Amino acid sequence: MSNKISTGPLSGFMELLPEEQLVFNRMMDIIRSVYEQNGYIPMDQPIIDRTESLLANVGVDTTKEIISIEREDDKALALRFDLTVPLARYVANNYGHLTFPFRRYAIGKVYRGERPQAGRFREFYQCDVDIIGNEQLSVRYDADIVLLMARVLEKLDIGPFEIRINNRKLLNGLFQSLEITNTTEILRIIDKKEKISSQEMTTLLQQEGLNQQQIDTISIFIDAVNIDDLPKIDNPLYAEGLDEVKQVISITIKSGLEKTYFVWDPSIARGLDYYTGTVFETCLLNNPEIGSVCSGGRYDDLASAYTTRKLPGVGTSIGLSRLFDQLMKKGVIIASLQKTKSQVLIVPLTDDLSYALLLQNQLLKSEIACEISFSDSKLDKRMSYANKLGIPYTVIIGEDEVTSDLYTFRDMDSGSEEKLSASDIIGRLQ
Amino acid sequence: MSNKISTGPLSGFMELLPEEQLVFNRMMDIIRSVYEQNGYIPMDQPIIDRTESLLANVGVDTTKEIISIEREDDKALALRFDLTVPLARYVANNYGHLTFPFRRYAIGKVYRGERPQAGRFREFYQCDVDIIGNEQLSVRYDADIVLLMARVLEKLDIGPFEIRINNRKLLNGLFQSLEITNTTEILRIIDKKEKISSQEMTTLLQQEGLNQQQIDTISIFIDAVNIDDLPKIDNPLYAEGLDEVKQVISITIKSGLEKTYFVWDPSIARGLDYYTGTVFETCLLNNPEIGSVCSGGRYDDLASAYTTRKLPGVGTSIGLSRLFDQLMKKGVIIASLQKTKSQVLIVPLTDDLSYALLLQNQLLKSEIACEISFSDSKLDKRMSYANKLGIPYTVIIGEDEVTSDLYTFRDMDSGSEEKLSASDIIGRLQ
Numbered sequence: 063m064s065n066k067i068s069t070g071p072l073s074g075f076m077e078l079l080p081e082e083q084l085v086f087n088r089m090m091d092i093i094r095s096v097y098e099q100n101g102y103i104p105m106d107q108p109i110i111d112r113t114e115s116l117l118a119n120v121g122v123d124t125t126k127e128i129i130s131i132e133r134e135d136d137k138a139l140a141l142r143f144d145l146t147v148p149l150a151r152y153v154a155n156n157y158g159h160l161t162f163p164f165r166r167y168a169i170g171k172v173y174r175g176e177r178p179q180a181g182r183f184r185e186f187y188q189c190d191v192d193i194i195g196n197e198q199l200s201v202r203y204d205a206d207i208v209l210l211m212a213r214v215l216e217k218l219d220i221g222p223f224e225i226r227i228n229n230r231k232l233l234n235g236l237f238q239s240l241e242i243t244n245t246t247e248i249l250r251i252i253d254k255k256e257k258i259s260s261q262e263m264t265t266l267l268q269q270e271g272l273n274q275q276q277i278d279t280i281s282i283f284i285d286a287v288n289i290d291d292l293p294k295i296d297n298p299l300y301a302e303g304l305d306e307v308k309q310v311i312s313i314t315i316k317s318g319l320e321k322t323y324f325v326w327d328p329s330i331a332r333g334l335d336y337y338t339g340t341v342f343e344t345c346l347l348n349n350p351e352i353g354s355v356c357s358g359g360r361y362d363d364l365a366s367a368y369t370t371r372k373l374p375g376v377g378t379s380i381g382l383s384r385l386f387d388q389l390m391k392k393g394v395i396i397a398s399l400q401k402t403k404s405q406v407l408i409v410p411l412t413d414d415l416s417y418a419l420l421l422q423n424q425l426l427k428s429e430i431a432c433e434i435s436f437s438d439s440k441l442d443k444r445m446s447y448a449n450k451l452g453i454p455y456t457v458i459i460g461e462d463e464v465t466s467d468l469y470t471f472r473d474m475d476s477g478s479e480e481k482l483s484a485s486d487i488i489g490r491l492q
Numbered sequence: 493m494s495n496k497i498s499t500g501p502l503s504g505f506m507e508l509l510p511e512e513q514l515v516f517n518r519m520m521d522i523i524r525s526v527y528e529q530n531g532y533i534p535m536d537q538p539i540i541d542r543t544e545s546l547l548a549n550v551g552v553d554t555t556k557e558i559i560s561i562e563r564e565d566d567k568a569l570a571l572r573f574d575l576t577v578p579l580a581r582y583v584a585n586n587y588g589h590l591t592f593p594f595r596r597y598a599i600g601k602v603y604r605g606e607r608p609q610a611g612r613f614r615e616f617y618q619c620d621v622d623i624i625g626n627e628q629l630s631v632r633y634d635a636d637i638v639l640l641m642a643r644v645l646e647k648l649d650i651g652p653f654e655i656r657i658n659n660r661k662l663l664n665g666l667f668q669s670l671e672i673t674n675t676t677e678i679l680r681i682i683d684k685k686e687k688i689s690s691q692e693m694t695t696l697l698q699q700e701g702l703n704q705q706q707i708d709t710i711s712i713f714i715d716a717v718n719i720d721d722l723p724k725i726d727n728p729l730y731a732e733g734l735d736e737v738k739q740v741i742s743i744t745i746k747s748g749l750e751k752t753y754f755v756w757d758p759s760i761a762r763g764l765d766y767y768t769g770t771v772f773e774t775c776l777l778n779n780p781e782i783g784s785v786c787s788g789g790r791y792d793d794l795a796s797a798y799t800t801r802k803l804p805g806v807g808t809s810i811g812l813s814r815l816f817d818q819l820m821k822k823g824v825i826i827a828s829l830q831k832t833k834s835q836v837l838i839v840p841l842t843d844d845l846s847y848a849l850l851l852q853n854q855l856l857k858s859e860i861a862c863e864i865s866f867s868d869s870k871l872d873k874r875m876s877y878a879n880k881l882g883i884p885y886t887v888i889i890g891e892d893e894v895t896s897d898l899y900t901f902r903d904m905d906s907g908s909e910e911k912l913s914a915s916d917i918i919g920r921l922q
Binding site for chain 1: 497498499500501502505506507508509510513514516517528529530531532533534535536537538539540541542544545548559560561562569581582584585586589590591592593595596601603614615628630632633635636643742743746747748749797798799831832833834845846849850852853854856859861862863864866867868877880881
């Protein structure tokens with residue numbers, strides 16, 4: 063192998079074996095299918111965009127390292143780092159052609175320039191959904207997104223999950239009424255609720271300058287189990303948040319989906335994001351260490367960098383590459399035993415390929431995935447090909463079979479063989 | 493709109509409206525589904541790779557401008573410009589994990605740095621299939637790829653087509669026997685057969701230094717209608733080519749597919765590519781000006797840059813973005829009238845959303861795509877949403893409907909309304 067160049071993918075880039083790729087694709091197909099079944103419209107945008115455009119959106123964390131394209135002229139171009147920023151440009155550009163509320167989904171690769179760490183990718187798939195309103199958008203659409211995520215996770219069948227829902231107006235109203243101004247720092251502390259003791263939280267809040275009365279009210283707030291346990295606070299933003307979260311929770315209860323999927327959690331803040339109303343996170347209860355599978359919420363204005371029109375929205379994203387990687391490592395999902403979609407390997411042993419070709423044509427017309435072994439190798443090597451790929455059935459066509467019009471149909475798992483006509487083979491496989 | 497930045501995509505990048513995206517996705521779904529039904533295994537590789545690796549493959553035209561990534565260190569990275577070069581690296585890297593012959597497909601975006609011209613994209617989808625053999629690969633697999641393309645084009649339903657098949661060994665054997673050495677130039681002239689007169693061809697061949705006897709033999713060769721019309725030439729390569737093209741054509745005839753799909757055409761040379769045996773092009777007979785929809789053929793050795801193992805292969809690629817763009821412009825395909833997959837818009841008029849939510853849940857369980865109108869707007873505006881998106885049915889749930897358990901089911905096309913129970917609605921839609 064001297065003078066041969068490196069064959070592996072770059073670090074931070076996922077490259078799967080067929081048996082893994084099939085599982086990955088099945089997950090992506092489920093996500094796509096649930097999105098479409100719920101009326102979300104597909105979008106597919108370029109991976110390259112103007113750097114100016116990628117960094118223009120309000121609230122985006124511009125410290126993320128973006129990957130830039132080498133150019134001789136002065137037009138800076140880069141690879142998209144999420145699917146929301148390009149969405150903003152798209153909606154502004156196609157405003158007159160879209161019907162609002164605009165429900166859309168996008169599944170595509172995004173890029174981060176940061177040094178790869180364990181479990182971090184520099185190229186990864188995101189599966190986004192958003193609903194964009196024109197000037198206004200009912201809070202009930204926030205519930206639509208939450209129900210959609212529950213339907214996706216139910217179909218993905220990766221263990222029990224919980225969608226934890228809250229509303230930022232509750233927290234912001236609480237802070238207003240308590241005259242707290244360093245909200246970012248306080249939200250960051252509240253976000254840690256799951257990981258630290260209440261004593262540690264008190265200490266952290268004290269360090270941020272909060273007094274005992276403020277800390278007590280926050281404690282009552284984030285420890286509330288039911289919405290009715292919340293402290294009564296006379297603040298219009300707080301009242302709005304209370305009304306909104308009640309509407310969203312009410313829809314989840316009436317949705318006909320399992321009630322255990324949805325939990326109101328007053329400590330969910332998504333402190334570092336640009337959400338303004340509903341916020342939610344999703345936890346796999348058997349694998350909480352994976353972190354939130356999809357987080358999202360309501361934002362006030364999608365495309366202020368591009369248009370003076372107000373376009374409020376609600377959305378979320380599944381980081382599929384990371385989720386797949388984590389679930390594989392933890393054994394929640396396993397590589398496919400079948401390494402192809404082929405159900406049948408047709409093995410002609412005669413020079414005349416007519417019978418094999420006609421059988422293939424019939425099987426395909428009956429939507430049975432199949433392939434012909436065109437190899438010159440001996441029979442056992444051709445059967446071994448089927449075995450290695452996990453193709454469940456083989457059909458052997460030799461001189462005897464051609465004469466009798468009955469083919470040898472072999473169940474590769476049990477090893478049992480039968481002589482069957484073409485139509486019987488199709489009947490057996492359908 | 494002052495101070496607002498540009499909203500359009502970069503030139504040379506495709507960005508579709510929903511009604512176009514749905515048609516594009518349908519085409520891609522058909523291609524993917526036929527590939528998988530025929531036993532081709534999905535592959536999805538990174539878009540970014542080492543420049544060294546992208547430019548390493550034998551026979552690749554390195555003059556194509558590649559798009560490079562900006563880097564501070566000395567490891568040059570770039571965007572892939574096709575899907576074959578990454579395949580070579582993959583097969584070399586995963587050799588021990590793959591089962592040969594390795595049938596794979598890949599559908600993904602590739603990039604070209606060249607200045608965009610009309611109909612040329614800088615980012616576009618390719619839909620590749622290849623079969624890679626280990627040390628050897630029967631010529632019958634070349635036929636497998638040809639049949640696959642016919643099945644794809646049949647399902648795409650974009651008009652009559654013809655796959656024009658030839659074998660480079662015939663041409664190369666002919667040149668050997670005629671002692672022609674400037675084969676690249678001669679192949680380039682033969683490739684023009686469709687576009688120039690036989691007199692013009694003679695002139696061009698004379699300019700390349702060919703004598704009358706050589707030109708006559710080439711003329712007899714490229715004007716042959718049947719394989720039996722070919723000049724008899726005593727050359728081992730020519731004999732091999734003759735045998736191979738006969739085998740491939742014989743399989744197409746016996747395939748059970750329409751015989752008109754396949755044509756042997758001695759002038760097909762794919763002169764500028766790195767093919768060594770079977771070559772083919774595909775023409776849409778009603779739109780020949782589009783050019784070849786998928787061209788491909790046999791190559792001797794996929795991964796010589798990475799491994800000393802000999803890995804012969806056969807493959808082809810559909811340039812989907814360009815094909816879609818051309819077919820739309822020529823009106824062969826048109827934008828979808830339905831701009832979403834939703835079949836039903838559920839329109840609750842009461843504050844209690846239970847009925848709407850339960851109906852949605854039932855419809856989704858019956859695999860009927862639907863969505864709820866959660867809007868605060870008046871009824872006519874909500875119906876107009878359904879109309880604009882081309883959603884064929886609406887279900888209106890008001891006080892009367894709740895009391896009677898019969899919902900107003902409206903056919904948006906005819907405007908007719910009926911009172912139906914939830915189960916009758918499902919029955920109607922299934």
